[in-house]
Amino acid sequence: MQAQPIPKAKPQDATQKVADALALAIHEHRLAPSTKLGEDEIGEIYNVSRTVVRAALQSLAHVQLVEIQRNKGAFVASPTPREAREVFEARALLEPRTARSAASRATPRDIEILKDHIAQEHLALDAGDNGRALNLSGRFHIEIARIADQDTISQFIETLIARSSLVIALYWRRESALCESHAHHALVQSIADGDEQNAEELMHSHLVDLNSALDLRDRPVQAQNLRELLQTRDQ
Amino acid sequence: MQAQPIPKAKPQDATQKVADALALAIHEHRLAPSTKLGEDEIGEIYNVSRTVVRAALQSLAHVQLVEIQRNKGAFVASPTPREAREVFEARALLEPRTARSAASRATPRDIEILKDHIAQEHLALDAGDNGRALNLSGRFHIEIARIADQDTISQFIETLIARSSLVIALYWRRESALCESHAHHALVQSIADGDEQNAEELMHSHLVDLNSALDLRDRPVQAQNLRELLQTRDQ
DNA sequence: TGCGGCTTAATTGTATACAATCTAGAATTC
DNA sequence: GAATTCTAGATTGTATACAATTAAGCCGCA
Structure with a gap:
């Protein structure tokens, strides 16, 4: 009786889904530039392991939607x-x-x-x-x-x-x-x-x-948590 | 006395090193198009885990030097x-x-x-x-x-x-x-x-x-092991 | 009060373990 | 003998565990 039991948990790539979701959030300006993207945090939200989150983040880094700093983590990119x-x-x-x-x-x-x-x-x-x-x-x-x-x-x-x-x-x-x-x-x-x-x-x-319509005057990176801004000398 | 003890095992990203090595091999035509790039195999060569190999392969896939087929693995790309x-x-x-x-x-x-x-x-x-x-x-x-x-x-x-x-x-x-x-x-x-x-x-x-200097006439993908070629119907 | 070093917690980097899928070969059937 | 199904091995996808690095808080001291 169960021709197609359940919509199936993972019909396609989990990594792609996470990457798409994050990209959409960035495109729609729900995630502001410089926002920290913690691996555990994202993993909990989408119920996947850090493995797939990392893959998704690296994928987004390749198109420069996020910036990955070694040992520091991933952040929504903030173009100069x-x-x-x-x-x-x-x-x-x-x-x-x-x-x-x-x-x-x-x-x-x-x-x-x-x-x-x-x-x-x-x-x-x-x-x-x-x-x-x-x-x-x-x-x-x-x-x-x-x-x-x-x-x-x-x-x-x-x-x-x-x-x-x-x-x-x-x-x-x-x-x-x-x-x-x-x-x-x-x-x-x-x-x-x-x-x-x-x-x-x-x-x-x-x-x-x-x-x-752009105002490209240099403006200090407006991190969401101002900490970086305060303790950053140059750049 | 040991100002700089040893060149340091991993001064930088292992993933990047593997990706660079593979890219160089492809650029120098040591790895032909369609060559299978097994994760374990590469991992043993460079003495790293599959984790970093996978990251390197995905990185190369992003610039289309390799093609990743889900559940099949990574292959050196073979442009049409x-x-x-x-x-x-x-x-x-x-x-x-x-x-x-x-x-x-x-x-x-x-x-x-x-x-x-x-x-x-x-x-x-x-x-x-x-x-x-x-x-x-x-x-x-x-x-x-x-x-x-x-x-x-x-x-x-x-x-x-x-x-x-x-x-x-x-x-x-x-x-x-x-x-x-x-x-x-x-x-x-x-x-x-x-x-x-x-x-x-x-x-x-x-x-x-x-x-x-290119001859772009369609030629059937010359996989290194002809198997695919033989059992592939279209495209 | 403000600065500096130390200790501890949190986060990332890498390796390993387990589950799912595919590939190849052998046995079976026609 | 050829084709097909089944089973065993190998490979990839994902999760977890451990190691390394960084960030935060605390204490001491000037």
Whole structure:
């Protein structure tokens, strides 16, 4: 009678699940930069051993969402102004060409997906869930990279967008994030039209616009527990 | 009397050492694509536990030097023709601009380092150590990225060059690798001269040239033990 | 009161042990 | 003789145990 007894405890990789959960929390700004990520603590939360937590943390360290200091532990990464600048420079280098490629390849189904993303983003904003809106906004860019059908570059873009989330958490100065919606909408339109040139230019100006909303002045690392800040001399 | 008693058994991360050793072996083509990398086996070689071997393998998997199949184990990655093409497309996108930037920033010391790289490469070639020569050739590109002083993009380039080594192992068709030397030499000259335009163009044509030396026709994965090949139906 | 060294607790790094899964070979059947 | 199922060995996934390092608190002392 028990065709499928129970949804199964571990259908897939436990490590991946923990890593995804942590990444989501970071993307949605529930975990602030410099937050300490203790192995035992996380292990208890997700009911897994330190072994898998460590693997997840190392995985996140590879995309620079967390920083691991030997014998000290893992912390949510806290990009310096310089790193922040570099992330957006790299995006400006990669994404416009990706948008162009997407415009040349997008299927009606792809356009649908993009529009759905925007709709969900609006929903999240209306619900006051800024974290979720920000995450969706990032995934919009990832979706475009996917459509462009260049896995290698897509991966790079994915990590850049992940890091962008941290940059925004630290250096965003504009109040409203709504401004993006217009840019995204126009971008979808040009991709739907197959207007490569326009898509490339819109993506470029969109990124310039995003960048201009950052205040990259050097600010002392605002650790959640101020201890480090107080006992750190240089850096 | 024992100011520094002994070189110290583990001055740094054991995981990193294992990962570096494996990466070097792959870069120098001592480990062919699709080679099985058993955890116990590697652990015995380097006298470390599976824990650190696993961490090293996962680290290498992140840069796609190895591929991990769940419950199956780790294998030296074997890029498909498509992946190979993408790797070089990405390099063509990133490296010319990086070379330009390097030309605008290089110090005399940097030039010295680059020339030293070329010299060492020649030495390795004369010694018949093609693996080492190839590795040095790759590190030459990494050095240029370092000079460009863009850490984020440099990291991307580093992984691309690592993967290039695998691509070359699988798809290289030209006999001599010497052709590169001229290109590298001219590149250094333009960087030393601060000729940004020239550096960018030289890097571009160099990559085009490299790409033209590949034969990306689909070839069935030549696993070292043919078993997989025989019992695999599709892909 | 403030600084410095020492002791202890907590946390991470590594190794080992156990459980789950896969691979290979042998026995069995057609 | 070929194919298939079953069993035994080997390999990976995860958890736990121990070692090493770091962080915190306490005491003493100037």
